[in-house]
Amino acid sequence: MDQRSELSEFLRSRRARLKPEDVGLRDHGRHRRVPGLRREELAQLAGVSVAYYTRLEQGNAQNVSVEVLDAIGRALRLNDIEQDHLTHLAKGKAKKKRAAACRPQQVRPALQQLMDSMDHVPAHLIGRRLDILGWNRMAAALLGDMSQLPPQERNLARHVFLDPASRSLYVDWHGKAIDVVSILRLCAGCYPNDPQLTALVGELSVKSEEFRTMWAAHTVAEKGHGVRRLRHPVVGELTLAYETLKLPDEHDLSLVTFHAEPGSASEESLRLLGSWSADQPVRTG
Template identity: 45%
Template sequence: MDQRGEAGEFLRTRRDRLTPERAGIIGGGRRRVPGLRREEVAMLASISVDYYAKMERGDLRGVAPEILDAVARALLLDEAETDHLHDLARAADPRPPARRAPRADQTVRPSLQRFLDAVTGAPVWVRDRRMTMIAANALGRALYRPVLDDADGRGNTARFMFLSPAARNFFPDWERSADDIVATMRTYAGQHPRDRRLTDLVGELATRSDAFRARWGAHDVRHHRTGVKRIHHPDVGDLELVYEAMDLPANPDWFMFAYTAEPGSPTADRLRLLASLAATPHESAEHARRR
């Protein structure tokens, strides 16, 4: 990826979306566009216009963390966006990269799989930062069976989201889900700019999907920690699930997700039905509903 271009576009898009009113600027004369001017950002950050212009050209080499934080405050960046700005600055560091740490084992440890299998009341699954599912418990595999079995998705939620016609049915909130997955991928790309497989995936999706390309160009970033996911499952119908995301320190580019349902809700009943179907794979969904 073009790191200078990434940094410059990120700052420009954040400046363009911020109105003078939100930034606390009164007056300022007539404007051709609603966003702030560079000199206004520089004023709010207490830096020179030339210095901010250099940053917006994508040159973040040697920019102190305090200045990055000042620019983040001036642009009203949220936590994820501020972290992303610091990631972009680290990627611009001209010093040679430190010696690479030993790569964590990328095979699924038996102890990890035993832990996943021990969780029987909630879908639990692990994916990498390239959105590929690595491991899951039985209920997790049953929940994401349409993604795992999809010829376009091939077990990768980003490919499924943007390349499979089935995605808009599986994810009823497709627009929001698509926004979330691209913003999460942009966050990962900022943290790991030399991840060739992630870069290749971005290039593939940008080439094949107009919807992905437009979202990637928006430069939005997001932390994927907790939230609500709505899924329309072909076997049990509509599900509204709350997810929690967890890091796996032994595998730094893996993340574990657990989905739960509100007790007594229709989703809780449908998850139990899905668990029953997962335990008896040869039984039809219609027969299970009639029991």
């Protein structure tokens, strides 16, 4: 992916989402041909010249300082994740990760054993590019058996956008899809020279109009925690909390777990799913 273009498009998208009144400016009723702040307004807020900001928005980040990036981030009302993403794009920190992006990720046997020991907790391991690298029996029963797919197709983004079953599984499919795209966009900022990531984005862009639209919005997010509502074909609707645990020695590998509130109907449904899955021929990892 072209780092200059990514920087340019990200800044444009963040500027377009702001209105003058959002940042304490008066519009004076002037006609605006495009939504959002003008470049000169953003430059004024950041305390830089219009020419300087224009060069930056055109992708020319040569010798830009962290202080200027912080000032622009404040003017754009960026959150911490967006600010880090801007710094990655402008300072070229991602270049240091070029070699890491080419190394295959593997699941240590102890990690797989840990997941397998979680009898009632669906869990899977997510790598860079949202590849699904490992899972336990409960995750296969809840989200689909990844062992039925070739390794190169075991990917959360491909599942959400290219597998029709995902639209039935996730009650709020649109919200799930935005989360996935935002995480993938953040990964792209860290690994712009990853050919497999570029190929994945290209494939999804060709095959899914919804992905193209969401990708163009340049939203970024980290894998985190929250609540997800699922509509399972065997046990019906469940409301599950999910947690993302990053591994300290493998920063691009995350363990994602799902659990139900104690005493809830979803806990009982999850228990039933565990009993049902015990009889299913599922291969994990």
